[in-house]
Amino acid sequence: MTYAQQMLDAYPAEINLDRGRLASVIDALSTCAQACTACADACLSERAEELPSLTRCIRDNLDCAEICATTGAVLSRHTGYDARLTVAQVEAAIQATRTCGDSCAEHADRHEHCRVCAQACRETENALKQLLPELQPAGATGPPSKSVPQQGR
Amino acid sequence: MTYAQQMLDAYPAEINLDRGRLASVIDALSTCAQACTACADACLSERAEELPSLTRCIRDNLDCAEICATTGAVLSRHTGYDARLTVAQVEAAIQATRTCGDSCAEHADRHEHCRVCAQACRETENALKQLLPELQPAGATGPPSKSVPQQGR
Amino acid sequence: MTYAQQMLDAYPAEINLDRGRLASVIDALSTCAQACTACADACLSERAEELPSLTRCIRDNLDCAEICATTGAVLSRHTGYDARLTVAQVEAAIQATRTCGDSCAEHADRHEHCRVCAQACRETENALKQLLPELQPAGATGPPSKSVPQQGR
Amino acid sequence: MTYAQQMLDAYPAEINLDRGRLASVIDALSTCAQACTACADACLSERAEELPSLTRCIRDNLDCAEICATTGAVLSRHTGYDARLTVAQVEAAIQATRTCGDSCAEHADRHEHCRVCAQACRETENALKQLLPELQPAGATGPPSKSVPQQGR
Numbered sequence: 001m002t003y004a005q006q007m008l009d010a011y012p013a014e015i016n017l018d019r020g021r022l023a024s025v026i027d028a029l030s031t032c033a034q035a036c037t038a039c040a041d042a043c044l045s046e047r048a049e050e051l052p053s054l055t056r057c058i059r060d061n062l063d064c065a066e067i068c069a070t071t072g073a074v075l076s077r078h079t080g081y082d083a084r085l086t087v088a089q090v091e092a093a094i095q096a097t098r099t100c101g102d103s104c105a106e107h108a109d110r111h112e113h114c115r116v117c118a119q120a121c122r123e124t125e126n127a128l129k130q131l132l133p134e135l136q137p138a139g140a141t142g143p144p145s146k147s148v149p150q151q152g153r
Numbered sequence: 154m155t156y157a158q159q160m161l162d163a164y165p166a167e168i169n170l171d172r173g174r175l176a177s178v179i180d181a182l183s184t185c186a187q188a189c190t191a192c193a194d195a196c197l198s199e200r201a202e203e204l205p206s207l208t209r210c211i212r213d214n215l216d217c218a219e220i221c222a223t224t225g226a227v228l229s230r231h232t233g234y235d236a237r238l239t240v241a242q243v244e245a246a247i248q249a250t251r252t253c254g255d256s257c258a259e260h261a262d263r264h265e266h267c268r269v270c271a272q273a274c275r276e277t278e279n280a281l282k283q284l285l286p287e288l289q290p291a292g293a294t295g296p297p298s299k300s301v302p303q304q305g306r
Numbered sequence: 307m308t309y310a311q312q313m314l315d316a317y318p319a320e321i322n323l324d325r326g327r328l329a330s331v332i333d334a335l336s337t338c339a340q341a342c343t344a345c346a347d348a349c350l351s352e353r354a355e356e357l358p359s360l361t362r363c364i365r366d367n368l369d370c371a372e373i374c375a376t377t378g379a380v381l382s383r384h385t386g387y388d389a390r391l392t393v394a395q396v397e398a399a400i401q402a403t404r405t406c407g408d409s410c411a412e413h414a415d416r417h418e419h420c421r422v423c424a425q426a427c428r429e430t431e432n433a434l435k436q437l438l439p440e441l442q443p444a445g446a447t448g449p450p451s452k453s454v455p456q457q458g459r
Numbered sequence: 460m461t462y463a464q465q466m467l468d469a470y471p472a473e474i475n476l477d478r479g480r481l482a483s484v485i486d487a488l489s490t491c492a493q494a495c496t497a498c499a500d501a502c503l504s505e506r507a508e509e510l511p512s513l514t515r516c517i518r519d520n521l522d523c524a525e526i527c528a529t530t531g532a533v534l535s536r537h538t539g540y541d542a543r544l545t546v547a548q549v550e551a552a553i554q555a556t557r558t559c560g561d562s563c564a565e566h567a568d569r570h571e572h573c574r575v576c577a578q579a580c581r582e583t584e585n586a587l588k589q590l591l592p593e594l595q596p597a598g599a600t601g602p603p604s605k606s607v608p609q610q611g612r
Contacts, residue, residue, distance in 0.1 A: 002337075003337045003338075003340065003341045003422065003426050004337075004340055004341075004344070006422045007340070007341055007344035007345065007348070007419055007422055007423070008344070009418075010348060010417075010418035010419035010421075010422055011344070011347075011348050011351065011419065012348060012351050012352055012353075012417070012419070013351040026340060030336045030337070030339075030340055031308075031309045031310075031336070032309075033336075034309065034310055034313070034332060034336055034378060034379075034382060035309045035310075035313055037378075037379050037382045037383070038310070038313035038314070038317070038382045038383075039313065040521075041317075041382060041383040041384060041385050041518065042313070042316060042317050042318060044385040044514040044517060044518060045317065045318050045319040045384065045385045045514070046318055047318075048510070048511040051507070051510040051511060051514070052507040052510060055232050055233065055503040055504070055510070056232065056233030057233075058232075058503060058517075059230050059232045059233040059500065059503060060233060060235070060238075062226075062230065062499075062521070063226075063227050063230065063238060063242075065379075066223045066226055066227070067223055067227070067238075067242060069223075069375060070219045070220055070222075070223040072340060072343075073215075073216075073219055073340075073343050073371075074216050074219070074220070076340060076343045076344045076347060077212050077215065077216065077343070077344075077347040078347060078351065079208050079209065079211075079212045079347050079350040079351045080208060080209030080210075080212040080213060080256075082213070082252050084248050084252065085213075085216060085220075085245070085248050085249055085252045088241075088244055088245040088247075088248040088249075089216075089220060089245045089248075089249070091241055091244075091245070092238070092241040092242045092244070092245045094241075095237050095238045095241040095242075096238055096241075096242070099235050099237065099238045103233075111316075111318070112315075112316035113313055113316035113317065113318070115316075116309065116312045116313055116316055117313070120309050155490075156490045156491075156493065156494045156575065156579050157490075157493055157494075157497070159575045160493070160494055160497035160498065160501070160572055160575055160576070161497070162571075163501060163570075163571040163572035163574075163575055164497070164500075164501050164504065164572065165501055165504050165505055165506075165570070165572070166504040179493060183489045183490070183492075183493055184461075184462045184463075184489070185462075186489075187462065187463055187466070187485060187489055187531060187532075187535060188462045188463075188466055190531075190532050190535045190536070191463070191466035191467070191470070191535045191536075192466065193368075194365065194470075194535060194536040194537060194538050195466070195469060195470050195471055197361040197364060197365060197538040198361070198470065198471050198472040198537065198538045199471055200471075201357070201358040204354070204357040204358060204361070205354040205357060208350040208351070208357070211350055211364075212347065212350060215346075215368070218532075222528060225493060225496075226493075226496050226524075229493060229496045229497045229500060230496070230497075230500040231500060231504065232500050232503040232504045264469075264471070265468075265469035266466055266469035266470065266471070268469075269462065269465045269466055269469055270466070273462050361538050361539060362538065362539030363539075364538075365536050365538045365539040366539060366541070366544075368532075368536065369532075369533050369536065369544060369548075372529045372532055372533070373529055373533070373544075373548060375529075376525045376526055376528075376529040379521075379522075379525055380522050380525070380526070383518050383521065383522065385514050385515065385517075385518045386514060386515030386516075386518040386519060386562075388519070388558050390554050390558065391519075391522060391526075391551070391554045391555050391558045394547075394550055394551040394553075394554040394555075395522075395526060395551045395554075395555070397547055397550075397551070398544070398547040398548045398550070398551045400547075401543050401544050401547040401548075402544055402547075402548070405541050405543065405544045409539075
């Protein structure tokens, strides 16, 4: 059992989400953030003639790393849960992992670090997409537009 | 002239955005991130009987701080610009500053730090909303759905 | 094999550190950052009468979360390695995990999330302490004081 | 008056530091974090033949950006102040701004963004060095070794 799962199990109030699924998304986001940070740096250490083709990949790695880390933190907080904020940040992370996954996939056959990083991005994108429908406020029929009641108190 | 403006002026490739407006948004995001971090901590130092009413505000502060910092970093990168990713992250920041601004505004008459932080959130929300229409890919008629050509090369 | 290990194995230049040990430190830092973020939030959701005794723990959690995340990113970069910077940041992380581990340990018998988080902090502190001696520039006899040659090029 | 100063003035408990000096350090760290993020990206958009000479600078920029942001957050929290943790993180930031300032200074005559970023790093390094002696626990004669009493409660 990962620490993310243990911490969710120890949360002292309600969480209106499947804790097992949530833990696996949080773990995927941590992993993806680190892989993207490492991939940006590995790109920088490639041979000089490779560098110009990798600048976009490096930029996407940096965005994805930071967005995944932030999204993991948002999903780790349950006090005063606001579905609108969480949904918006998860949608940004889905886009970031897709963009970065696409960039890394373009270089996957030349650079092993891009291949591994693309895989981390795809897994995280899929995990986020499975979580997204659960994040809607109960009974909502349209896009999330109202804060749900604060859970932690 | 702020450092953000100087750095934009020194960027060696094109940026398809008004650099003055962009600099002011980046500066607002930095300021808001710091104000939210400080407001969460100031809430923690309030008297014991105030704390239970401030837990939601602290949580919103923490989310908003992290989301503003990440959004400021995304807007500070122009190499390989992807409108979809930028738009999604800016939308998350608009929601985060709105949510946190609302939370802080509820406590503005009791806690000066919440009043100041709410003001920082409102200013940042407004700056982001003015920037948002500029972020769409040129000629787009619907929601952003395709990567625009990489700018930096 | 974790993604951190796979990314280290795919790094295209030399790393003057044991890659297995480094991967386990990076993984511990990611885990600890998430546990601390979650513990701060779990503290906020405790009953009103518990909150005043937890404010220091929340603050230490927030510092430790951010310092661990930053240290993990620094240790994930190997291009242009500078031993002085890495050592200084690792020392800050050792202090942060010790401070936060102590704070959480004080509440471990009352709050399961503090018990779990204290354990994550102790494991990370120990992992960092084992790594620290390896980070010194080769042949250094005093405190790290010179940049080592850039590795990535 | 900056928001950092306003937030310090609104802090509801004691701070054993000059609030004006502290606000200027926090503002410098925010500014430096953004400048370093922007400089890394500007380097990536330089012409292909320049890139190989800039990889170390990019790496130092990324470390410095993240370390400055984290240090600014630590200095924005006063509840349960721990001098040892704060000193260790400030020392890491002094090293990061020195390392990154040196890297950028090497390219200052070729790249305006490196010149501006080097200046931001130097100003921040100097501000941190002036703050450092104030962070020692009162009456301490050696290196900081004990937690000072919690201030916020």
